[in-house]
Amino acid sequence: MTNAVKNLTHGRELIAFRIGDQEFCVNIMSVREIRGWTPATAMPHAPGHVLGVINLRGVVLPIVDLSQRLGMAPAEPTVRHVIIVAQVGAKVVGLLVDAVSDILTVVDENIQPTPNIASEIEKVCARGILAIEGRMICLIDLDALFPDIESEAA
């Protein structure tokens, strides 16, 4: 696991963002853009974490409440929220987060394996944990977060 993480993130930059009081990050290579929140059109029969779809320059973009997706409290989107437009497999998804904090350049030593905890979601979606300046940042695996997209793209 540690080796895999090292290989995947070696020399890569990560985008760190905040949800509530926790910090997460994703590989910068999968982030297409970051934009402000605009009201989404609700989708019938959608799971709770799918807030709806928005128009991203002519592309219909689904918006996922990452907080709810990770099993935390549903976000109440305001204009201060941001949408991270990320490429997952062949699809593009908008991730609603509270704020983007910074861009990290990681060295392998920063990444620690995920501790063995009970929560299924964290175990599946977290690739590792970074300790930077006393902060704890969880590296999220987007492919694991949206397995249906991944399988379709494969």
Next chain:
Amino acid sequence: MDMNEIKEIFFQECEEQLAELEGGLLRLNDGDRDPETVNAVFRAVHSIKGGAGAFGLDDLVSFAHVFETTLECVRSNRLEPSPDVLKVMLKSADVLADLTNAARDGGSVDAERSRALIGELEALARGEVETLARVEAPVAETPASPAPDAGTAIETPAPSSGNNEGFQPIPFSFDDFGDEPALETADEASCVPTCEILFRPRSDLYAKGNEATLLLRDLSRLGDMSIHCDMDSLPPLEEMNPEEAYFSWRISVATDRGEDAVRSVFEFAEWDCDLEVRTVKDEPLATDGGDPDEAPMQPVPFDLSILDDDQGPSIVETESPAVAAVNAAETATAVSQAAAAASRNTAAATAANAQGAAAQTIRVDLDRVDRLINLVGELVINQAMLSQSVVENDSNGVSSINMGLEELQQLTREIQDSVMAIRAQPVKPVFQRMSRIVREIADVTGKSVRLITEGENTEVDKTVIDKLAEPLTHMIRNAVDHGLESPEKREAAGKNPEGTVRLTAKHRSGRIVIELADDGAGINRERVRQKAIDNDLITADQNLSDEEVDNLIFHAGFSTADKISDISGRGVGMDVVKRSIQALGGRISISSKPGHGSVFTMSLPLTLAVLDGMVVTVAGQTLVVPLTAIVETLQPEAAAIHSFGAAQRLISIRNSFCPLVDVGKILNFRASQANPVEGVALLVESEGGGQRALMVDAIQGQRQVVIKSLEANYSHVPGIAAATILGDGRVALILDVDAVVAASRGQSLKPEISLAATG
């Protein structure tokens, strides 16, 4: 341009040629005897062969060659294009298509099948020679084996080296090629100018599928000619490269058509040979008749086809000229006919080229067109957004900005229409593919089927065409396999043993309607019903109208075929068809008359890119309902609403009752049903018959919307067909009316797992 690009162009052209070929053969099959049709067919095969030769596609070349040889017999009227002959040819066209595809995609073909067909084609080509000999021998009037004529004989010097083991040059005469008797032209020869030609082909000439003999033959048609073949550069056999060009020819032609006519013969070859043309006013030069042992050589009428391949009969003829004087004459006649046909063909080809130039077309990568369409879609949305914000900020409404915006709106609309027109294509290619399917299935089932197509030039968006082939194939198979009876049964029923399948396309109110009608037995409703009961689709005591019974065949897992056949009957037929048609935003229905056959009617949108829709509000959400589904809109009155059962409500419209469907509830936008009196009812006609009144809160207006895929980044949403972007820049969902109606019938809209709902 690299080789692959050129190859790609070749394959694109092949597709066109194959379509042309098949179309021509089908016309011949329908009794068309226009020589131009035969020529077109021949040309198609010839072009494929030529191109394939250039790319070294040997399988394709050899098959096309045999095919071409047989077609040549038809073209020169030596082989009657009877239905049997055409059947073989149509099959050959199919194999040719397979070979082309295999050459492109690297797949494999049924070698057995193509070998068998090569045999059949060769038999046909041979057969006609024999028949011809029988028919023509008694009436042969042409003077047998012409006398040696200094002006027309080819002189063949002895090979320079003794090493040409067994190589026996076969001299041949061209004097039978001319339409007019050789004697006359010989007389005229003295008074017409003579062209001296030095023709030295390079190996490229042969590699590109040209043939020196054919060029010489064409040249011979210009007038009296003498040819001297220069074989000096021919190396000994062991040093010889079989693909190299060693021969050159010195030709003198007595022609009054000038050098240009001579050069035009070499039009397609001039880059690959050394060519010198020079006009000499006086008598044709005596051609190198120096060799005393060569001069008296008896020219033998020679079937040119021997140069192309090894066809038995002609060799026999050339070996015994004395015995086969009559035969020879007949061959000569045949060859002259061939030559005449060839020249006709050249003329026709030129005419066709000229036509092609008149209707100018360019090939454009489909992606580019799609990008353009997307951009124009953006432009339309942007324009709508702009006008909306201007309207919101500009209260007097008559400012010049508004005027300009209106013009912009018209322009964008026009641009959009023109761009859409680029993608519109006739349905012809799909229909043509169907004729092959019909042939193949007719073959397998032993039925005799005629496919009639109408309205092939009806145009529809390319994406619709591409997606039409599969469901149509299914349906055609079903029509032939299940729809039509066996010839015996048909005869017993007093019908023409040959079944008819009619495929029609036409435009109707902004949609394309495709009808597939067979004149078979029609749907056996008793059996359908029984089957449905067996499969638990309906209960035994359920009372169904004929229409409802017919529509049962669209149910999943339903097949009426008694036994599972290779062709159809796996029970995946019609429900798959229905789903793919629906995926295209289309509808399919069936009407059947016992004993008279069935008619499947598909109605499809002309484009998958835009849609005329009614913008409505449901539970605070904006939805778009396709206008084509809406029959009428009405404001329900409290008195017209009747409760029915626990939760059902009906609305009475002109004394008929129609179930009321709350869109908001079906889509889960609200928990309980809204009060119908406060909303608007949209009366919709849904697939599978039956009207429903869809309840929405309000109608915002009617507009053309650009269809955006939801599946691209999300997944299919039950009850929603697609998405669009409205003037305010927000996404609106397009309602899938059929799915909503189906849901109201009790089939629940099953939410699919989307964006990791399971996570």
